[in-house]
Amino acid sequence: MSKTLMTLGAFTLLAALSVDASAAIRVKCETRSDRSRASVDGSNLASGLYAARITSGANTATSPQEPTVGDEVEFDFDSNRRDIRQGATPIAKNFIVNNTVTGSLLDASGNVLESKTVSCRRK
DSSP states (O other): OHHHHHHHHHHHHHHHHHHHHTOEEEEEEEEETTEEEEEEEEESOOSSEEEEEEEETTEEEEOOOEEOBTTBEEEEEESOHHHHHTTOEEOOTTOOOTTEEEEEEEOTTSOEEEEEEEEOEEO
């Protein structure tokens, strides 16, 4: 019986670790003459709290922590007041410089799990 429990416990631990090891991040951004916006989405995550950080040039913004929904979490950053009222983390309209953003997914302790740099779409 104890061998079965140890095997089951080891399998459960490996399954949990495999979720963290395969975490995926998607970063998107867009600039306009009067607006900056970005999003950081994570998937294949263990249940828990996560935050996101975006950086562009010398500018950095960090979202509040959010819980996973299923195995996913989504974060929006925007300079548009309407989107900020709907929950986006506020950033300046000129936040994005050199048309690039680095998005990072952070665990509940603030450790970077994964980062990705992308070129932004211009409108």
